[in-house]
Amino acid sequence: MVQQSITGGAEQVAGKNINNRGPQQRLSNTIHIKMADKGEQLTITELQRKGIAAKVYEVQEKTSIKPLEIYANILKDFGIEAIRDLPRDKYKEVMASLEQSMNKLGEGASLAVAEDVRAGFCSRCTKIQPQLIQIWLVLGVVFVLIIAATITKILFFSADSRAQPESIHRLMHRCDFESRAYSIGSQLIMPNNRQCECIFDAESGIAHWVVSKATSD
Numbered sequence: 732m733v734q735q736s737i738t739g740g741a742e743q744v745a746g747k748n749i750n751n752r753g754p755q756q757r758l759s760n761t762i763h764i765k766m767a768d769k770g771e772q773l774t775i776t777e778l779q780r781k782g783i784a785a786k787v788y789e790v791q792e793k794t795s796i797k798p799l800e801i802y803a804n805i806l807k808d809f810g811i812e813a814i815r816d817l818p819r820d821k822y823k824e825v826m827a828s829l830e831q832s833m834n835k836l837g838e839g840a841s842l843a844v845a846e847d848v849r850a851g852f853c854s855r856c857t858k859i860q861p862q863l864i865q866i867w868l869v870l871g872v873v874f875v876l877i878i879a880a881t882i883t884k885i886l887f888f889s890a891d892s893r894a895q896p897e898s899i900h901r902l903m904h905r906c907d908f909e910s911r912a913y914s915i916g917s918q919l920i921m922p923n924n925r926q927c928e929c930i931f932d933a934e935s936g937i938a939h940w941v942v943s944k945a946t947s948d
Contacts, residue, residue: 773819780815783822786829794836801829904931906940918943 775783787801802814805825811817817825905912906929908919915938917929927940 774815775817775819775822779819779822783814783817783825783829786826786833790829790833790836793833796836903936904938905929906938908940 783805787798790796790801791798805814805817806812808828809817809821809825905914906917907913908921913919913929915929915931919927919929919940921927921940925942926944928943929938930941931938
């Protein structure tokens with residue numbers, strides 16, 4: 732900006748006649764006015780700078796790119812040292828570029844995040860898989876042992892149930908004497924010199940000794 736001095740009456744600066752009806756006071760006839768050089772370019776306003784900041788925040792939220800990196804790209808693309816130095820006529824171009832980058836990079840970022848999530852899930856699966864295999868092996872062994880024990884118990888009770896009637900049958904159809912078993916029809920001389928015979932009593936259902944005849948000494 733340059734300053735130019737305009738010399739003359741106040742009516743010459745305003746561009747029209749001025750009628751002063753009050754007491755006349757002498758005014759300085761020198762007025763300083765700032766005028767822009769013809770080659771000087773207007774920069775963005777404070778409101779536009781805040782608009783860019785808001786759009787940078789949106790890009791960061793959608794793409795996870797740090798604001799400093801976004802601003803660095805803008806400064807590099809437009810050859811400026813600070814965002815306040817951005818030419819005013821480039822404001823819309825910057826906003827459109829940020830919007831396009833946000834949409835394009837945002838889609839890529841979403842895909843990348845999805846891939847990272849899947850990759851993380853698969854890596855966790857890989858870590859857990861050996862443990863799952865060991866658990867399944869242990870459960871399989873326990874299951875087999877339970878089945879084997881159940882089958883053994885069933886067979887034991889089945890054999891015992893068959894053996895019990897057979898034992899009863901043998902007891903019912905034999906006669907015992909001095910820890911020895913005798914079948915039905917067997918004859919034996921008892922200590923009292925009596926000859927006994929093992930018979931089966933159909934009425935009682937039990938075999939027992941009966942005296943068949945007495946012997947003499």
